[in-house]
Amino acid sequence: MRLPGPRGHMSSALVSALRLPPPPQPALLVSGGTREAWQDDDLQLSLWICYELRMRGFDDVATGWEDHPALAQFHAALETRWETALRSLTEVTSPVALSDEGLSELRGHHAFWQPRREMRSVLRDIQGDAYGTRSERTHSVLFTVTLRDLDPFSGVDEMPAPTLALANALSLFGLHRRLVGALVGFLTAVDTIGGDPFAQLLPVQCPPEDVRLGFTACHELHARLTQHVHASLQAGRTSLRCRRPPVSSRVNVGC
Structure with missing residues (x-):
């Protein structure tokens, strides 16, 4: 399994960093999102990547990241933000009867x-x-x-x-x-x-x-x-995100 496409500043910095050998002082910072944690794509994807790297790994992650202290600190900060959000949840939303x-x-x-x-x-x-x-x-x-x-x-x-x-x-x-x-x-x-x-x-x-x-x-x-x-x-659209475009080695000229 390969790293997914990023969805914001945090996940972009994380994915870019993981593809290269870790530098002496990696710059992985948790930024505050503008959306609630449960619907923050950047936060949720960054956290998911950290969990998957710990549990199963990715084929395109450079050696040395899995137990790196900077990544562990970044992951812990993400978890703290997520756990705080989970503890604030109350059952106020009614599930929808779907077609x-x-x-x-x-x-x-x-x-x-x-x-x-x-x-x-x-x-x-x-x-x-x-x-x-x-x-x-x-x-x-x-x-x-x-x-x-x-x-x-x-x-x-x-x-x-x-x-x-x-x-x-x-x-x-x-x-x-x-x-x-x-x-x-x-x-x-x-x-x-x-x-x-x-x-x-x-x-x-x-x-x-x-x-x-x-x-x-x-x-x-x-x-x-x-x-x-x-x-x-x-709204006439799928609830899933768009599929990533296939990787191609050809260069297209014109449309």
Whole structure:
């Protein structure tokens, strides 16, 4: 899998930097967006790239970036902004009853972000040991290996910010042991929006407020995604982003 096309200043600087060997002091800065975090394409894509580099990697990233301190600091700053936004969410958006065309498009979004059925056994291990003896790093590695063993996400260039937001919420909750309750809540909410059932994985030890964080995030972000799909189709356009033009070695003269 190759790096996706950038969508703003942050993701452009990130993609450009990752394609070259890291300099002594990489300039990767988190800038404040003008849109809410869940619909900020630049933020969501930058965060998604950081997660994917950590979990599966990209074919065109130069050696030396995966564990680079500057990238880790950049990623942590993105996560802080995203977690703050998730904690401020409340369930105020009603999902839209979509037409057959809308449901067909929604399935494309779901295929990108929803946890796969194959994740069930490892997620049970993660949640069952949430308050056990595993370290934060071991917990993170277990979640990472789970995703790495699955087929890599495809079509990221077609996915809008609301879809990336759901994928990034799942990664944030899954990669941090302190947020395992939010992971449980998120996966429990997947049951109610037509995904594979994960509710039976709910461990009683999880603090209710943590579970509520993940449950609310999944429900609210998904409701906003359905509204995005509906509004796009009502406007006569697809809810997906435009496909990237194919790379060609030919030089076209004239039109």
